[in-house]
Every structure is written in C-alpha cells, then in structure tokens.
Amino acid sequence: MPFSDGTGPLERALLKPDGTQSGGKQSSVRPISDQDFNRIIERGLSDGTGLLPRTGDVSIDETSNRVLDNRTPFIYEVERSRIDIVTSRAIRDRAFRRNVLDAYDSRCAFSGLKLINGGGRAEVEAAHIRPVEHGGPDAIANGLALSGTAHWMFDRGLISLNDDLTITISRHVNDLEGVRSFLQASQRATAPRVAAHRPHPNFLKWHRDNIYKH
Structure with missing residues (x-):
C-alpha cells in the first residue's frame, strides 16, 4: 500500500491539526482509527484491472476509458451469533x-x-x-x-x-x-x-x- 494518495496520507491520524504531515518519529506499532482502517482496506481492495464485473450494468469513465465499479463500503465489524458446534x-x-x-x-x-x-x-x-x-x-x-x-x-x-x-x-x-x-x-x-x-x-x-x- 502507498503511504498516501492524491488527498494525503491514508492514515489521517498522522496529520497535524493544521492538516500538515507530522515530521516527528512515528511508532512502528500504533492504534488506528476505524475511519483510517476502512480507508486503507478500500484502497487495498481496489484491483484497478478494468475487468468487467460478473453481473449488473457497466459504466465507463469517458476520460480514462476505465470501467467504473461502485463498490459496497467495507464493513469493519458485524455482529454474529456463535454456537458451541x-x-x-x-x-x-x-x-x-x-x-x-x-x-x-x-x-x-x-x-x-x-x-x-x-x-x-x-x-x-x-x-x-x-x-x-x-x-x-x-x-x-x-x-x-x-x-x-x-x-x-x-x-x-x-x-x-x-x-x-x-x-x-x-x-x-x-x-x-x-x-x-x-x-x-x-x-x-x-x-x-x-x-x-x-x-x-x-x-x-x-x-x-x-x-x-x-
């Protein structure tokens, strides 16, 4: 994964309050917010291959001529019932x-x-x-x-x-x-x-x- 995209670092917690990037030494292990986690996951799951989806209508970006795939937002946690079996x-x-x-x-x-x-x-x-x-x-x-x-x-x-x-x-x-x-x-x-x-x-x-x- 890249450190940042066109809008800045994917992990926004690294930004200072004024929106600039922190210049201090970063810890190799640090807590991450749900928002940053979802942003990184969505970025990582973007295949960028341009392959047609299996089903549904296909939309084409006229500028890049790439297939537009409207993805379902990533869900971080789902409540599931658990049984002993x-x-x-x-x-x-x-x-x-x-x-x-x-x-x-x-x-x-x-x-x-x-x-x-x-x-x-x-x-x-x-x-x-x-x-x-x-x-x-x-x-x-x-x-x-x-x-x-x-x-x-x-x-x-x-x-x-x-x-x-x-x-x-x-x-x-x-x-x-x-x-x-x-x-x-x-x-x-x-x-x-x-x-x-x-x-x-x-x-x-x-x-x-x-x-x-x-």
Missing part, C-alpha cells in the same frame, strides 16, 4: 482431512499432482462428494483428495466421477481442452490405496444427480 465441527474437519489425505497419499485424485510445501503441508484439500449440508458423512468413502482447482470444479458440477472412477466433464465447461490437459492422461481418478476407502457408488451417484451439470 463451531469448535466440534473444526475438530471433525481436521480428522476428515487427515484421513482422506492419508488414503490418497496427499495426491490429487483428478490431476495426480502431489505438491508439498516447505513446511510439509500438502496442497490438496479433502472434498466431500456428498456435502455435509446435504446429509453426507465425514467418511473416507465420501471424500476425495483434490487440488484447489479440481475441488472448485467438482463442487460446481463441472466435473464428476462415474462408478468406475472415470472422470466426466460437463458440457458447460468453457475450456474443454484445458480441463482435459489438467486431468490425468487416463481421464480416470486415482483410487485410494485401501479398497474400502474407494468412493462409494451411492455418493458418486448423488453428486452426478444433484451437483453435476449434464
């Missing part, structure tokens, strides 16, 4: 992830990639075939180890699995060859090392019937 859910999620990644040796079932960072953490995520909110259990047979991209496509119904673990691609995919090149050359998902951990046909059918875009 949040803690137990987090513990269950960690166990599910650990079990699924172990079953697939931390390798993406769709792409075959096994990426581990310097801290030993795997890139793949544990994806539910039938989501928990739709009655799916935290069972290995209801899970797949997927990279972020594969997980995104699977959850949005752009790819799915047949009972024999062949990968099916939705006709709604806009880059068919790109998706095919991302998947394993066999166009088949990697099976877990233990047969009992293989994706259950009932869960796969549910995904094809309810999530997959035919």
Whole structure:
C-alpha cells in the first residue's frame, strides 16, 4: 500500500491539526482509527484491472476509458451469533482431512499432482462428494483428495466421477481442452490405496444427480 494518495496520507491520524504531515518519529506499532482502517482496506481492495464485473450494468469513465465499479463500503465489524458446534465441527474437519489425505497419499485424485510445501503441508484439500449440508458423512468413502482447482470444479458440477472412477466433464465447461490437459492422461481418478476407502457408488451417484451439470 502507498503511504498516501492524491488527498494525503491514508492514515489521517498522522496529520497535524493544521492538516500538515507530522515530521516527528512515528511508532512502528500504533492504534488506528476505524475511519483510517476502512480507508486503507478500500484502497487495498481496489484491483484497478478494468475487468468487467460478473453481473449488473457497466459504466465507463469517458476520460480514462476505465470501467467504473461502485463498490459496497467495507464493513469493519458485524455482529454474529456463535454456537458451541463451531469448535466440534473444526475438530471433525481436521480428522476428515487427515484421513482422506492419508488414503490418497496427499495426491490429487483428478490431476495426480502431489505438491508439498516447505513446511510439509500438502496442497490438496479433502472434498466431500456428498456435502455435509446435504446429509453426507465425514467418511473416507465420501471424500476425495483434490487440488484447489479440481475441488472448485467438482463442487460446481463441472466435473464428476462415474462408478468406475472415470472422470466426466460437463458440457458447460468453457475450456474443454484445458480441463482435459489438467486431468490425468487416463481421464480416470486415482483410487485410494485401501479398497474400502474407494468412493462409494451411492455418493458418486448423488453428486452426478444433484451437483453435476449434464
């Protein structure tokens, strides 16, 4: 983030009462007002790419020929209700992830990639075939180890699995060859090392019937 924009420092608390910038030594750690915080966040979230918004009308600035995107003001704090199940859910999620990644040796079932960072953490995520909110259990047979991209496509119904673990691609995919090149050359998902951990046909059918875009 720049220290200032065209109107002065983003952190207005650094200004003197007369509007000039303070010349004294600034502390590296200091309190910040809500107004300054919101101003810095809004400035940081401005992508400036000029890409068209996903929905809604498009306005063009005739001077700069840039797309005008009227952003919703940043909300600093929102009151949210809290329930005890949040803690137990987090513990269950960690166990599910650990079990699924172990079953697939931390390798993406769709792409075959096994990426581990310097801290030993795997890139793949544990994806539910039938989501928990739709009655799916935290069972290995209801899970797949997927990279972020594969997980995104699977959850949005752009790819799915047949009972024999062949990968099916939705006709709604806009880059068919790109998706095919991302998947394993066999166009088949990697099976877990233990047969009992293989994706259950009932869960796969549910995904094809309810999530997959035919």
